[in-house]
Amino acid sequence: MSSETKTSHSPQILTRRNFVLGGSAVPLLAACGNGVNSQASQRLDARVDSAQEFMFQEVPGTEELAYNAAGVLIMPLVTEAGFGFGASYGRGALRINGATVDYYNAISGSFGFQIGAQQYAHALFFMTEEALSSFRGSPGWAVGADVRYAFNASGASLGIDSNTLTNPVIAVVFGQAGLIAGATLEGTRYSRIIP
Known part of the structure; x- marks a missing residue:
């Protein structure tokens, strides 16, 4: 009789367990943006x-710059926040001839006195095929001292000339108010993602 009791109760327990597990999994699946038919x-x-x-x-x-570049990585929104330790994160797309070919995230971290948060956008212009190939072939490409930053003064043009176009990678950091002078991306690491 005890075996009948176990048998008759096991399906109920299993059913309840499946219900609880299944019910808790639905919100998790709904929150995940990487499912089939994801937008x-x-x-x-x-x-x-x-x-x-x-x-x-x-x-x-x-x-x-974009017209002359072999490819352009555009990061539309990077959020940077810190309280002693700072970190930033953003996602964007690499475009070649105006078409998206890959998606990337940008991550950086820093130590030092910092409190607060800011948001900005930036673009990396790969001016040579070699620079673009190096970026695309790297599992985690990081901005170094060899990246040239393009700035302008009070709304003037960036002053693109033949010397500018020979730089392998040019960075432009901008935000809601336009170009952000003095900003740096040094140490930012880019990795390919599937959004």
């Missing part, structure tokens, strides 16, 4: 389109 890549492309349009309008000379 994450379209949303990210839309953000990249908006950031690129803003950059072209607010930072004169960037459209010419």
Whole structure:
């Protein structure tokens, strides 16, 4: 009789367990943006389109840079926050001839006195095929001292010339108010992702 009791109760316990486990898994699956039929890549492309349009309008000379570049990585929104230790994170798209070919995230961390948060966007212009190949072939490409930063003074053009175009990688950091002078991406690491 005790074996009948175990048998008759086991399906109920199993059913309840499956119900609880299944019920708790539904919100987790719904919260995950990487499922089949996910719209994450379209949303990210839309953000990249908006950031690129803003950059072209607010930072004169960037459209010419993009035209001459072998590829452009656009990070539409990077959030940086810190309280003693700082970190930043953002996602964007690499475009070649205006078409998205890959998606990347950008991560950095720093130590030192820092309190607060800020958001900004940036673009990396790969001016040579070699620089673009090095970036795409790396499992975790980091910004070093060899990256040239393009700045302008009070809304003037970036002053693109033949010397500028020979730099392998040019970085432009911009935000809601336009170009952010003095900003640096040094130490930022980029990795390919699937949004």
